[in-house]
Amino acid sequence: MTNVELFARADSWFQSQQWQVFPFQKETWEHYLAGKNGLLNAPTGSGKTYALWIPIVLEQIRARSRSAKAKTGIKAIWITPLRALSVEIKQAAERVIEGFQLDLTVGIRTGDTAEAERRKQQKQLPDLLITTPESLQLMLASKDYAQRLAHCQAVVIDEWHELLGTKRGVQMELALSRMKTIAPNLRIWGISATIGNLEQAREVLLGLDSKTNEKAVLVQANIQKQIEVYAILPETMDAYPWRGHMGLHLLDEVAAIVKRSKTTLIFTNVRSACEIWFQQLLDRYPEFAGEIAMHHGSIAKETRLWVEQAIRDEQLKVVVCTSSLDLGVDFAPVETIIQIGGPKGVARFMQRAGRSGHQPGKKSVIYFLATHAMELIEASALQKAVKHTLVEDRIPYLNSFDVLVQYLTTLAVSDGFYPNEIRQEVQNTFCFQAMTDEEWRWILNFISKGGQSLQAYDEFKKVEIEADGKFKVNSRKIAMHHRMQIGTIVGDVSLQVKFLGGGYIGSIEEYFISRLKPGDIFQFGGRRLELYQIKNMQVLVRNATGSGKAKLASWLGGRLSFSAQMSQLLREELYRANTSDLSVELAAMEPVFTRQRRESIVPSSNEFLIETFKTREGYHSLFYPFEGRFVHEALASLLAYRISLLTPISFSLAYNDYGFELLSDQPIDLESVIDNNLFSASYVHQDLQSSLNATEMAKRKFRDIAVISGLVFTGYPGKLIKTKHLQGSSQLFFEVFRDYEPDNLLLQQAIRETFEHQLEEGRVILALERINQQNIVVKECSKPTPFSFPIITDRLREKLSSETLADRIAKMTASFMK
Known part of the structure; x- marks a missing residue:
């Protein structure tokens, strides 16, 4: 069948759904059927899922028109960063397959997939598979993966902007480098919302090999998503603004917006604010009972799924939520979004705005509620950003050796690998493009002999080198441990705060406590405490004596910070306060500016x-x-x-x-x-090292690296090793490497990531x-x-x-x- 005939069928199906085909969708179809790789950039709710499911299915129609006997095995893999989105993606694929009257099978493979379904997939993979980055890594750890994936024609990575700039993104880069070799007819496509560095996002996705990039395209949907931004302004403005009341003084204004909207999502930045706003609305307006719900990451999965379905069915009037509803889920009935407090980033604000009017051609409406007067500068900056589509870059990782160690062990667990073959694939990824021969040899030595410091211990000689030079894991125990830990990307944890003589005070996030040195005083739980030491995931303290000033403990609620783009926009808006060109929000702040100028x-x-x-x-x-x-x-x-x-x-x-x-x-x-x-x-680097407890911060960062690289084992299902034991084990490795092998790549990575990602050293210098x-x-x-x-x-x-x-x-x- 010709492309004209195939597109006619697609157009007919779109008409039967009473949908309009957008030019960007047809452009994607053409590029895909021409064998191109690419990145599709389109706003939320514009139909980008069908921009790629359609050509994947059309390709199968074309193949069957040429050969009566269809090839068995997997045809396409769709990667989603969130398991919660997999059901909707599957439904979209099934809708297309049914519309075209094909007998293709669709399956989901995530951590939530039932054991019976996994066994079924082990025997025969579905034609179209929806999975996560971690589950794809598990597939690469299975025997004969190359034969099972050899006929895969497409990998689509959804929400690529969410993976870019994370170690999960590095996992995808490495997995794609292998897929390109074992599936020679593979097409790679990413789907991304608007980010500042789209060209670089495509480069990271597709890698640096010339064969892939000869066929590389960037498709941008020329759809100006209409977003209307309104600031909820108080009747009177405090001349002395302060943060702390979470905007609850504007509760009645919010309720009025909710009452005149069909369905409203109220976004808060943290879970505690979500809980408070939900309760306050219910207390003040009991008539919302039965029509109001809450949605955040700590709520049971069954409840969250019920809330999502209730929104679609228009059973709910208002849902108070956090970033748990930021991504992907299709809520056509949502009419209005309210953002409580500054979102700290343009992309996050636009993503949330896109939850409203989540259909092609529909207008998005978002209200910004400043929790204190200074946030109105942020509101004014966001108005400008939305108008001119000024969005942040996502900065990709470089030389994430912990992820590379995990990946090479994954290949060794399955069928084994030959270093010369894999080296070229790895070198063609964006993350490892600058890797040296010496670093490659170090990595191979580390997985096979434990490196310079651990070569005396057999347990770190995980990968054996066979007679023909193949690197292979032959130990069943090592293989089992590795499969359990594949895909582990570690997050922050809390530490227990205890008195030296015993007595539990509470828990505090390590990102705050790791910045303190022994002897520093901090305020916590209504007490002035002196840090004695951090040991085995416990913060040991004693009551502080004297009148020295105490540092303020900070929690997750304070961790969102301005992006570089948002900071620049904010300064530009602040400077406008000295001109006659004032936005509505800046004009409302005149009492604040007048008092500021007086003092x-x-x-x-x-x-x-x-x-x-x-x-x-x-x-x-x-x-x-x-x-x-x-x-x-x-x-x-x-x-x-x-x-x-x-x-x-x-x-x-x-x-x-x-x-x-x-x-x-x-x-x-x-x-x-x-x-x-x-x-x-x-001398910023040296002074930061001296001014902050950089070694302690690097130890915390190294714990994550130790887990990802498999230096420490996190435990069996249901019997996970306590975090304090993980910290103790990784701390021992850190000290051994620091004292006896200072050029250890994992140790150097921990120090580098501390300064680049945690302290944002580059932005400090700028x-x-x-x-x-x-x-x-x-x-x-x-x-x-x-x-x-x-x-x-x-x-x-x-x-x-x-x-x-x-x-x-x-x-x-x-x-x-x-």
């Missing part, structure tokens, strides 16, 4: 603002880079360290997305320290370079300013209950307004 200034594009003032707490120095919480955390530590080199002084640090504070019990001569290269972009080009304005203020107020009140929150905090802030505001 200090609103900086312009060529100015960097530092404020100083004294209170009974001590001497405050406030810096405003507007770079996001993570960058400010690193900058605060860096500057405090540099100042302490010039004069003996100790600081208490506080930070938010707009700036950071150094609080001390003695004044700082800022003019003098600024002249001493305070903002120099030189921020310092920008500050050096601005005029530094030091304002000596008589009292706290509106810009400084959110940072000060963040510190108070850890000491006071919410009721006491509100009273205290009301008194402070009244005093400052005099």
